[in-house]
Amino acid sequence: MSEFLKQAQQLIDGASQYKDDMNEAQKGGGGRLLPEGYALGRLCEYVEFGVQPQEYDGKAKPAAPEFRLGFALVGEGYENEDGTPYVVRTFNIAESRNDKAKAFKLFKKLNWDGTKKNFAQLLGAHFLVKITHVENKQTKKKSSRIDLDGFLPPMDQLSKKPYPAPEVPEELWKLFLWDKPTVAGWNSLHIEGTNDEGKSKNYLQETILSAENFEGSPLQQMLLGANIALPEVAEKPVPEQEAAAAPAAPVTPATAGAISMPAMPSV
Numbered sequence: 001m002s003e004f005l006k007q008a009q010q011l012i013d014g015a016s017q018y019k020d021d022m023n024e025a026q027k028g029g030g031g032r033l034l035p036e037g038y039a040l041g042r043l044c045e046y047v048e049f050g051v052q053p054q055e056y057d058g059k060a061k062p063a064a065p066e067f068r069l070g071f072a073l074v075g076e077g078y079e080n081e082d083g084t085p086y087v088v089r090t091f092n093i094a095e096s097r098n099d100k101a102k103a104f105k106l107f108k109k110l111n112w113d114g115t116k117k118n119f120a121q122l123l124g125a126h127f128l129v130k131i132t133h134v135e136n137k138q139t140k141k142k143s144s145r146i147d148l149d150g151f152l153p154p155m156d157q158l159s160k161k162p163y164p165a166p167e168v169p170e171e172l173w174k175l176f177l178w179d180k181p182t183v184a185g186w187n188s189l190h191i192e193g194t195n196d197e198g199k200s201k202n203y204l205q206e207t208i209l210s211a212e213n214f215e216g217s218p219l220q221q222m223l224l225g226a227n228i229a230l231p232e233v234a235e236k237p238v239p240e241q242e243a244a245a246a247p248a249a250p251v252t253p254a255t256a257g258a259i260s261m262p263a264m265p266s267v
Contacts, residue, residue, distance in 0.1 A: 004173040005124045012120045015180040034088065034131045034144040039078040040154060041129035042166050043110075044087065045070025045174040046120050047189065047204065050211025050219075054094055063212050064094040067103075067119060070174065071129050071146070074166040078131075084169055088131070090146055092207075102148065109151040123175060126165045128152040176208075181219045183226050206233045 047068045054061040072085035080086055096103050107119060116122050130150025133142045154163045176185040189204040200206065210233050214220055223230060 001124075002168075002170065002173070004170055008123055008173070008175045011175065011177065011180055011182065012123070015120065015177045032086070032144070033133070033142060034073075034086070035077040036131055036133055038128045038130055038150075038152070039073040039075040040126060040163050040166055041071035041073045041088070042085070042126040042168055043069060043122050043124065044072040044085075044168045044172050045089065046123050047174060047176045048178040049092060049207050050178050050217065051213040052092070052094075052207070052211060064096060065178065066092040066094055068092050069119065071127070072166060072168045072172055073129060085166060085172065087172060088129070088144065088146060090148070106148050106151075109149070112151075112153045120175070120177060124165075126154045126163070128154055128163075178211075179218055181222050183222065183228070186219075186223070186228070200231070202231055205231055209233050 045068070047070075049066040049068070051063045052066045053063050068090055070087050070089040072087050073079070074085050078086055093103050093106070094101070098104060103119075110119070110122050110125070110127065112127075116125075128151065130147040130152075131144055132147045132150070134145050135142050154165075155161065156163065174185070174188050176182075176189060186205070189208070191201040191204065193201050195201055208214075208219065209230060211217070222228075
């Protein structure tokens with residue numbers, strides 16, 4: 001186990017007492033175009049954003065805590081030019097144990113062996129990650145997305161033997177817990193520079209600072225205690241879709257089509 005995962009596990013264990021068990025349902029209410037198909041991926045990022053506004057079909061819903069997952073992918077067409085894993089991320093997801101909620105269904109997929117109680121505890125686990133293409137109706141430009149319903153256990157379909165967990169460079173690991181923030185975790189989220197429109201790329205930290213429960217939070221206390229200057233949040237930051245953590249090599253996407261069974265990843 002890497003040194004990062006050892007330290008992360010200690011941090012997660014300390015924060016787990018504040019977490020609901022995601023196995024228990026509550027009733028009621030930009031980047032590179034990857035080949036479509038399955039890749040072997042390891043959960044290398046878990047970032048919590050605090051309580052954020054929610055809406056559905058243009059109508060406001062009660063605010064909820066949000067989080068994001070990032071997976072380091074390996075396999076032909078899913079790696080960078082230098083052979084390092086390519087990181088693909090989900091959009092921000094509202095945390096909920098509603099039995100119909102996206103987060104609850106996703107956790108059931110990822111916690112396939114039933115040994116974990118929350119997303120943070122899944123850090124370091126590996127899966128077969130299904131990549132699909134979506135097309136922008138206006139620009140007709142295609143982009144890669146994680147199929148949140150397509151996760152599979154990291155097992156060979158025929159032999160039923162597990163694939164080896166892919167190695168992840170230390171610099172690709174990210175962990176930020178709202179209730180247990182660390183200076184190192186906070187600094188790892190910083191993105192320097194501006195985009196073509198002159199807007200800050202530092203949307204991760206800015207989104208977190210815009211949380212409705214930031215005032216008086218453990219994060220605010222940590223930042224004040226460490227005398228860390230806060231970046232200005234001029235407006236609600238918009239995350240870059242499927243942002244890559246490292247420069248990516250161009251890749252020719254595979255032919256789109258129905259996928260009945262994942263091909264064996266080349267690891």
